[in-house]
Amino acid sequence: DIQMTQSPSTLSASVGDRVTITCRASHNIYNWLAWYQQTPGKAPKLLIYKTSILDSGVPSRFSGSGSGTEFTLTISSLQPDDSSTYYCQHYYAASRTFGQGTKVEIK
Amino acid sequence: EVQLVESGGGLVKPGGSLRLSCAASGFTFSNAWMGWVRQSPGRGLEWVGRITSTPDPGTTDYAALVKDRFIISRDDSKNRLYLQMNSLKPEDTGVYYCSTDWEGNRGRQGAHWGQGTLVTVSS
Numbered sequence: 001d002i003q004m005t006q007s008p009s010t011l012s013a014s015v016g017d018r019v020t021i022t023c024r025a026s027h028n029i030y031n032w033l034a035w036y037q038q039t040p041g042k043a044p045k046l047l048i049y050k051t052s053i054l055d056s057g058v059p060s061r062f063s064g065s066g067s068g069t070e071f072t073l074t075i076s077s078l079q080p081d082d083s084s085t086y087y088c089q090h091y092y093a094a095s096r097t098f099g100q101g102t103k104v105e106i107k
Numbered sequence: 108e109v110q111l112v113e114s115g116g117g118l119v120k121p122g123g124s125l126r127l128s129c130a131a132s133g134f135t136f137s138n139a140w141m142g143w144v145r146q147s148p149g150r151g152l153e154w155v156g157r158i159t160s161t162p163d164p165g166t167t168d169y170a171a172l173v174k175d176r177f178i179i180s181r182d183d184s185k186n187r188l189y190l191q192m193n194s195l196k197p198e199d200t201g202v203y204y205c206s207t208d209w210e211g212n213r214g215r216q217g218a219h220w221g222q223g224t225l226v227t228v229s230s
Contacts, residue, residue, distance in 0.1 A: 001171060034216045036152070043204055043220035044144075044152060050214045087152050091209055091216040094168040096142065096154040 002027045002090055006099030014107045019075040021102045023088035028068050032092040035064055035073045037084045038101075044087065048073065080106055109133040109219045111205045116224030123195050123228070129188040129205030129221055137161060137183040140208035143190050146223075147201040155179075155190070157208045173199075195228045202226075 003026040031051040036044035046055045048064040061076045083106045088099040115127040142157035156169035158179045178191040202223040
């Protein structure tokens with residue numbers, strides 16, 4: 001099975017900061033990677049799919065990049081509403097493993 | 108508007124069984140690949156499994172932790188997705204989400220999710 005390793009597990013940043021979350025795959029997943037945002041008690045929300053494509057309605061301050069085994073989610077200017085947990089997920093071949101999640105807190 | 112509504116969660120004893128259901132609307136369910144994801148209390152998301160659309164031809168795949176205990180099925184005539192859970196263990200406790208899976212024409216994954224249903228496995 002393909003393992004996904006996310007880092008950091010938590011981060012604290014100020015409004016307006018640029019924030020980057022990394023996701024590493026144990027095998028080549030090409031560009032089959034999605035990013036989700038989840039707030040407590042709510043279902044995950046798709047932000048980005050196929051590594052870099054923003055889903056409909058997602059603010060342009062979110063962006064994704066990478067390929068193969070290393071991927072990043074960047075928030076260009078952190079906003080109060082971005083306080084959430086973010087997960088990466090690969091969807092290469094038949095499995096769909098998630099990363100462990102990154103909790104983003106606002107200072 | 109796409110809607111996914113899970114039901115069937117509850118309290119079950121270890122070793123017991125439970126069947127979750129997900130009612131889908133707002134899209135052509137028969138063409139959709141669908142999946143289940145769970146989240147244990149205070150923990151991260153865990154992929155459970157997925158089923159392709161019937162023409163593809165309704166293939167299922169599962170996470171190793173649930174393989175041979177859980178079965179995903181679908182009834183396209185009722186626009187429903189199911190998760191049959193057998194030999195349940197306390198570590199299966201969590202919120203179970205139904206979601207759309209891979210959309211081949213766009214390469215999009217996980218665009219739509221239900222609100223989740225809570226399964227508690229305890230004696």
